[in-house]
Amino acid sequence: MKHLAFPLALGAALFASPAWADDAGAPGPALDPGDVLAIYCDDVELSCTNAPLFFSKTVELPIAFDWDTNWIPSGSPLQVRFFVRVPAMTQVDLAGILQTDWPPALRHLTPGVRNGGYLMFDYGLEVGAQARVDTKVLGISIKWTGDIPFFPQIDFHLKREKTFNSWAFDGSPPASAFTDKFRLFSVNLLGLAGIPSQISKGGVALDVYGELSAVYTTHRIRVEPAVRDITDKGDSTTSEFAGGAYAKFDVWPEGSVSYTGAIHLVPTFFIEVLGFDFDIPFIDYPIDFPLGAQEFVFDPVRVHVPLPDIPTPSSLEVDFGEVVVGDRSAGEVSLDNIGEAKARVIGFLGPGHAEHFTLLTTSSLIDPDQSSAVNLRFNPKAAGSFNGELTLVTNDPDNRFIKFTLKGTGVGQERPNYPDGSGGSSGNPWNPGGSASGATETDSGCACGVVGGQQRGAGSFGFLSVAGLGLGVGLVLARRRRTL
Known part of the structure; x- marks a missing residue:
């Protein structure tokens, strides 16, 4: 179970991230059974999500066989057990991340993780017979368990496990298992030279042992729906997004395990003197032979990606009306977030009469199912009609830019009237360019x-x-x- 430690730690680390902790008090998205929830990569940009992925698949060949009588007869002081096992299975586990970012559209990456892959195989033949005694003789308890003599005990076993970095597009390091070495034949050269075998033996022998090697390779990672598969380390794909509060993707890798067998021939010098044995192997000559490949198509993992969703307001115009020069008037733009993820809004004033308008709310964060206002101010520096432009940049994948038109009119202040030559009053407002009559x-x-x-x-x-x-x-x- 050691290979499960990393994916569990990966999931715990993702859900302990600041982006997740900030929303810990808010109700989360409604997930279908089996869905994996994606969370923001960080708590600043809010334009990227990560979802932990874990896949496991075991392929067992038809020749696999496991027969065991267990201890029979039950309750007897003398019991026997016979078993025959033919293990023939391969297991592959893969852990990684589905990263989704935007813009443009929705881009998907599948970064692998260190030691996120696990390969294990078990092939061989086990034949055995055992006996067990559990009784009392003259009040003395006697217990014994062991192999039944003269019954063939066979343990030809090839079992190995290996961890590697996912996703192994170029192939994992090989996992190799070896049988016990056994002596195929020997020639006592000292005996041929006339030296009695009771005194010494020496000559050449041929030892043999078997090897099974397995390599896992990922051929592609499927993301549905997406425009194409991911086929290499660092590769990415994109998917169309029609809008909404979330998106769902099915993700699964497809690969294969290739097997290679080998028979190792080991010529050896040996010598026996007075009961002591010495072996001196002088070469290990392997004979390789391919054993084919087994396809591994993993079951899909469905990833639920919460997204912000900011509808465009019905009115894209802010009209401040008439404002006396030197005074100021406040206005606002209200935005709703009907998505499942936190929204981010950054605003700036565009070209035009920006000196007459002030953006008071330059950035804002909007929780799911909440609203927020972007506050503005019109403070005309001179008389006249002025237009401006407010651009809001959001992290909504399908509504990145929202533009508003700003309008306002600055009017001049009124000045006390001066009496005219007849003792009356001119009754005209002050005009900075001249007298009430327009002459200077x-x-x-x-x-x-x-x-x-x-x-x-x-x-x-x-x-x-x-x-x-x-x-x-x-x-x-x-x-x-x-x-x-």
């Missing part, structure tokens, strides 16, 4: 408004000057009279 004159650097062809205030100034002069003359004459 400039005298010695002074621009003074003209009403009825005369300067405003000139008659009043002359009257005060004459009155002051007359008062001064009167005071002087009065002093002279008192002195006289």
